[in-house]
Amino acid sequence: MKIELDPNSGFCFGVTNAIKMAEDILGDNETLFCLGDIVHNNVEVNRLKDLGLISINHEEYAKLHDTSVLIRAHGEPPSTYEIAKKQNIQLIDATCPVVLRLQDKIERLGKQIFSNGGQVVIYGKHGHAEVVGLIGQTGGKAIVVMDENDLKKVDFNQPIHLFSQTTRKIKDYQEIAAVIRNKMKNPEYLSIHNSICPSVSGREPELKEFAKNHDIIIFVSGEKSSNGKMLFKVCKEANSNAYFVSKPDDINATWFTNMNSVGISGATSTPWWLMEQVAETIKNIKL
Ligand code: SF4
Known part of the structure; x- marks a missing residue:
């Protein structure tokens, strides 16, 4: 055969960078906390665990003080940075530059969109870390849509800015965008942002x-x-x-x-x- x-x-550059940052620090220290699993791969998570990387959830993070925590490539909402400031947590920020750019765009455009009565709709998985980080850029106002059932939450008479989680399939994104366009009173009120990661x-x-x-x-x-x-x-x-x-x-x-x-x-x-x-x-x- x-x-x-x-x-x-193999790893995309965002994941490669996050793992390298973790390995560099683990070389000098015995342990390092990581907010969530550094990568969605248990075998690699276990390899890094053996080197001293400890995955923690948000509840555990909120109780930490005076320590260092790695932010993985998916990024985090602003609330995570606020906790770090208050509790003297040094963040080692490995947010992928592609996610960071998307967060900045949603944060910047979101302000204008909401002040004009528009909506930010994110095509992505409910509860996915990257999506949670993106919603955080809008103060929780973005609407997450994973399938047509979720469209009940969208007002088709008002402007819509549609973004995708970076790792969705292009065809699926185009399909949901077409459904939204068909439902809109004025299709010109729909702006589709190309936010799928090139990797x-x-x-x-x-x-x-x-x-x-x-x-x-x-x-x-x-x-x-x-x-x-x-x-x-x-x-x-x-x-x-x-x-x-x-x-x-x-x-x-x-x-x-x-x-x-x-x-x-x-x-x-x-x-x-x-x-x-x-x-x-x-x-x-x-x-
Ligand atoms: S946005 Fe792209 S490059 Fe960055 S971590 Fe996700 S898949 Fe990798």
Whole structure:
């Protein structure tokens, strides 16, 4: 069996930067807190845990004083920075520059939009850390829409500025934008902002080709990763013989019967070394 690792997969620059910042600090200190898992990949989270990185939730964060906390690439709402100021917490801010730019844009435009009776609508997953950070830029006023059911909260007679969480699928974003446009009394009142990250959207066409070029695709990702789910969907549409795994143990030998070429790909939060381990596991399968 020929096995190929997708050369376009592996960590995006935002995740690479956050992990490097954590590793640099852990080299000098024994432990460091991280607000939320540094990356949606349990295997990588466990590797960094062994180096001393401790994931904490927002409740635990609110009780901290006089310490250092890493902010992961997804970013945080302003309330997190306010707590840090009050409680002498030094933030090591690894918010991805792409997310930071989007936060700034929503914060800046939001003020004008709300003063003109408009609405900020974010197409994204409820409760996702990046989305929570984006809502925070609007003082909680942004409306989160994940599917058509959520559109009940939107007033189609008023101007709408639509943004997407950075890791959504372009086609899904276009579809929800088209539904919103059709419902609007005046479609000119709809502004669609292109806020999907190029590290994710740029991968779609190449990933489709990669998926088509192999008999079977093994997609490696943490289950909580939004871009992992999205990129796996792209694989599955291009090749129905695509399987989602989080670790080498998830591999099922029966998938490979009569298969000549295997493609291994992953999310922007999947470490390259984990894909190599998956490849090694497949190599050792006795058919
Ligand atoms: S997917 Fe894009 S926005 Fe998200 S961390 Fe990576 S580079 Fe940044």
